[in-house]
Amino acid sequence: MKINPRKTVLALVLGLSLELALGAGHAEVIGHMTAGEPVTEARLAAVPAAERAAWREYLARSQALMAADKAALAAERAAGTPPETAGAHLKGEDGMPLKKPAAWYATAEARHVADNIVSFQTPAGGWGKNVNRSGPARQRGEHYAPVDDDPSGGIISGAKGWSYVGTIDNDATITELKFLARVQAALPGAQADQYRATFAKGVNYLLAAQYPNGGFPQVFPLQGGYHDAITFNDNAIAQVVELLDDVAARKDDYAFVPSDLAGRALAAKERAVKMILATQIVVDGVRTGWCQQHDALTLAPVGARNFEPVAISSGETARLLAVLMKQPSSPPIVSAIDAGAAWLKKVAVYDVEYTRKTDAKDDGGRRLVARPGAGPLWSRLYDVKTMKPVFGDRDKSIHTDVNELSVERRNGYGWYGNGPAATLAAYDKWAAKKRATS
Known part of the structure; x- marks a missing residue:
């Protein structure tokens, strides 16, 4: 049989690329997930006395x-209005578009969303997640939040528990405030007063939720469990920082913000x-990226849901770098950005593709399959x-091969992306500008 050297080399390269993307020369379960600890009075004994x-005070608040x-x-329920159903669960859209023409936000349709x-x-000032805000306004006695986590990974009615009652998860609270x-x-004078008051209460909610060390939990008031961790996952804190920047700047949609609130x-x-x-x-003296969650007290990386082990997260790292590049330059910020970008470039993979569901x-x-010329992918x-x-699975197992996960987790989580x-690309422009001005 005649061997084509070029095809042989290509096969070896693609095999190596797939091996690197999978994370090991052979697939294995390398451990099991342990979730992060909640913030409790008992754990405060390990905090420096001065802090x-x-x-x-934070816990009491x-x-x-x-x-x-x-x-x-x-x-409300004792007063004779006891509905225990929550608002409509999210069905593809949150009902809060942020890119409509400015005039649209003065329409009856937009004001209905704002009224919702x-x-x-919540009385504390936040919002639950996964509600389509184009639905009906809340009735007295209706639960503030629509869903509650179920151990199996599904959802149950929020009326059966107290979960995500005020959260920055899934874009909640931040999107409401932006809307x-x-x-x-878009509204003149007094017509906007209730919306401005609600906005101010929401910003004060975020300020109250911030930990003494600058972090933010996923849920506030604190819910316990991994929800108490400092949550970068799904860009939760990145979005909070971006909103606080806008509020502080008092420009455009935020020009109405009082100066004292902007300063805080x-x-x-x-x-x-x-x-x-x-x-x-x-790692070994070199800065890399960020975990999806970090312990609120120790700042150490921690796990969250069963399939989210301690690991450096490419997507969250990328978004945090984008946030840092918008900040005034300082040696610590520049160093963090350069190191994070170098890490992202180092761990990029090529010549592989994560198939779509229709391709499976x-x-x-x-x-994950070999595909010549594909990439970069993370x-x-x-x-x-x-x-x-x-890669993590529902049973808390941690794998080195995404193809060994259950079908539900392979289809239900974004394990690879670009x-x-x-x-x-933004970093390259930022770095070039920095070099030109240094």
Whole structure:
């Protein structure tokens, strides 16, 4: 049989690319996920003495706000309005478009959405997630949040529990605030007063939710479990920082913001940026990226849901770099950006493709396959020690081969993507400008 050297070399290269993308020479389960710890009074004993008072004050504030939220709902229901159904669950859209022409935000349609947002704001000032805000306004006695996590990975009615009652997860609270800002900017005078008041209460909610070290939990008032971790996952904190920047600048839709609130937003943003710098993961003396979650007290990377182990996350790292590139330059910020960009370039993979559901064969699950010329592509998660891709499943197992995950997790989570490419392109421009002005 005649052997084609070029085809042989190509096959070897593609095999190596696929091997690198999968994370190991052979597939294996390398461990099991352990979720992060909640913030509790007992854990504060490990906090430096000088910082404990601020943390105790924070815990007391969280507990008081949750008690007030629950008491308000209970009082409404005791008054004879006991509906226990929540608002419409998200069905593809959140009902809060942010890119319509400015005039649209003065229409009855937009004001209906804004009224829904006002009605669902919790007494603490936040919003639940996964609600289509174009639906009906909240009734008295109706739950503030629509969904509750189920251990199986599904959802159950929020009336059966108290979950995500005020959260920055899934773009919640941030999108509501941005929409209110757009609506009030389109309305004259007093017509916008209630929206401005709701907006101010929402910003104060974010300020109250910020940890003493500058971080933000996924849910506030604190819900416990991994929800108490500093949450970069799905760009939650990145969006908070971007909003605080807008509020502090008092421009365009945010020109109405009072100066004192703008000043507090700026201070909160600066604390958050310092926290971002402090949580960048250092391996063998080299800065890399960020985990999806970091412990609220120790800042160490921690796991979250069963399929989200401790690992460096490419997508969240890319978004945090984008946030840092918008900040005033300082040696620590420049160093963090340069290192994070170098890490993203180092872990990019080529010559592989993560198939779409419609392309999947055999068991119907998406798969990582060899594809000459494809890339760059990034795994969602990279092992902190080996810098190779890792993947979690519902049973808490951690794998080195995405193709070994259950079909549900392969199809239901974004294990590979090309999102960081846009950030790296922006970084190249940022770095060139920095060199030109240095």
